[in-house]
Amino acid sequence: MQLIEAARQPILRIDARTKFALLFGVGISSLMFPPFWLEATTFVLMALLLALNRRVRTSAKFTVAFFIMLLLDWAVSLKVSGGFVALFFSLVRLGRLMLPIFMAGILLMKTTSVSEFMLSFDRMHLPNKLTIPLSVMFRFIPTISEEWHSIRDAMRFRGIGISVHSVLTKPMMTLEYTMVPLLMSTATIADELAAASLSRGLDTDTKRTCIEDVRLRSQDYLLILFSIIIALTGGML
Amino acid sequence: MSTKTNKLKTKDLIVAGAFAALYVVVLFAVVTVMGFVPILYLIAPFVNSIILGCIYMMYVTKVPKFGAILILAAAVGLLTSTGGVWVSLIWCLALGIVAELIVRAGKYKSKKSYIFSYVVFACSSMSPFWMLAYAKPAFIQSCEAYYGADYAATLDKFTPSWILLVLIGIAMLGGLIGGLVGSKLLKKHFQKAGVV
Incomplete structure (x- = not known):
């Protein structure tokens, strides 16, 4: 039992508020069509966070998808033209921009308890x-x-x-x-x-206690700062 | 079903959360599936309004209290704005308030007022599309850099700014159909079974 519990504990614990900040920050920045280096940085960060929260397989799947889309984009985008481009564009480039948003969503929903x-x-x-x-x-x-x-x-x-x-x-x-x-x-x-x-007493009027250690740590502040920065600068770069 | 008090209890709040989740999942699933084909993508609000009608009707009959629709609106707005579209949160909340007032006018009993409120609330299904108005310049610019000015111009032509009005229109039409279908399904399946 203890082993199972230990395996479930995230290596890097991040707060739900940070996960929200990341979801919004990544969302805003991705829809502003960031330059490639920022997109890649965001992606790597999200993949790392997923892996550190015991979602290694999810993280790996997204990484594979990211590289396939990247290769397709680089290999084909310069050669195709006409109507096909529209479909290709929406599938590969837009799809790739959506990946970090999905990852932030998964991070928020699957690694946070009620x-x-x-x-x-x-x-x-x-x-x-x-x-x-x-x-x-x-x-x-x-x-x-x-x-x-x-x-x-x-x-x-x-x-x-x-x-x-x-x-x-x-x-x-x-x-x-x-x-x-x-x-x-x-x-x-x-x-x-x-x-x-x-x-379990959800509708009592007293202040509820929580077994989880919920507080903002230094990694939370850094990640929130990162979210704010990418949200603000995404469109300007 | 305790309809004596008009105040939201904790139980209602949990039901609200569950239905909001269902609403949002279906909303995003339909948009994603239809997103693969550009033309279908544009009628996604219409289809969504019809499908979501059942969920909305079931939810409002299950929690016929003041604030229920507003909570749904806040939840939908919050999730659809994760793409960085702040407008959609305000849009959803405004629709929620109007829908709430309509149902309130029907004293939380009239079925017609529920259907009518859904016609308004159904416009929330086009809220992901505010992106078109919001991120279009950046989108076009990025297309230009990647695929040349020709493609960007074509794309620009296909998404004029009045397309948002069309989207709202078809969402409302879908809302009317969805509301009617939803209340019919409710009568057929759930009222007999005693779920609502």
């Missing part, structure tokens, strides 16, 4: 009416993709798998068959989650 979220939002002085929905939301996003995969598998077993064909020929039916189970499971899980959190 209690860390709650405490961090609390420290940001957000009202209670917002901290609970937002914390639940960020934890729920991975759950939904899991649910979605099981629903899709269940549909395939019954021979009503969702495909381009089914979307085009029977759009409303496909919509009904996918959304109803999704809504149903969301409602059920939400109810269960509510019961679980209420029994």
Whole structure:
């Protein structure tokens, strides 16, 4: 048990607020079309942070994708012309710019516990009416993709798998068959989650304590500074 | 379903978070899938509004209290603005307030007011597209550097600034369809099962 716990501990602990700052900073900077060296720096930093938070495989996958896109861009972009360019451009260059944003999103959602979220939002002085929905939301996003995969598998077993064909020929039916189970499971899980959190005293009026050590460390300040700098300078460079 | 108080309880807040997550995931999934084909990308708000209609209708019937829609709006706005599009947070919040007022006018009971509020709220599904207005100059400039002035000019022609109005229009149309479909699905599947 202790071994499992130790394996889960991040090597470099970063605060949820820092992860937010990174998500926004990287987002703003990427959409401003930064010069290549800045893009590469951001990417390397995000890959490192993911790896240091025990997401080595995710980090490796993104790195491979980044290099494939980079090679394609360098090898092909000068030779193609015409309508193909538009598709190519949106797939390779825009896709590559999106990678760090996805990575920041994964870092935020997959390496932060609900209690860390709650405490961090609390420290940001957000009202209670917002901290609970937002914390639940960020934890729920991975759950939904899991649910979605099981629903899709269940549909395939019954021979009503969702495909381009089914979307085009029977759009409303496909919509009904996918959304109803999704809504149903969301409602059920939400109810269960509510019961679980209420029994642990989520709606008491006293100040909550947290087992996690939530505070801003020096690495947090550095990363927040980095986010602010890339957000501000992304467009100007 | 406790509808006696009109105040949000902790349970409602958790439900709000869960549905906000579902809303945002579907929103981004549709935009990403459709993003591969440029023309489809532009009708993504329409498709999104229809699909998200079910989620919205289910959510508002499950939490018929003041503030519920605003929380959803804040969550959607926050996540769609992660791409650096600050406008979309303000846009979503404004839509949330209007939708909230419409539902309030229907005293949180009228189904028509829910559908009507969704027609307004559905405009939030085009919020990722504020990027077009916001990051376009940088985008065009970058295209010019990479692929020459010809390509940049073509791209510029395809995305005039009034395209945002068109996007809002189709989002509202989709919202009407989505609201109607959503309330029908709700009646067919969930009210009988006692989920809402």
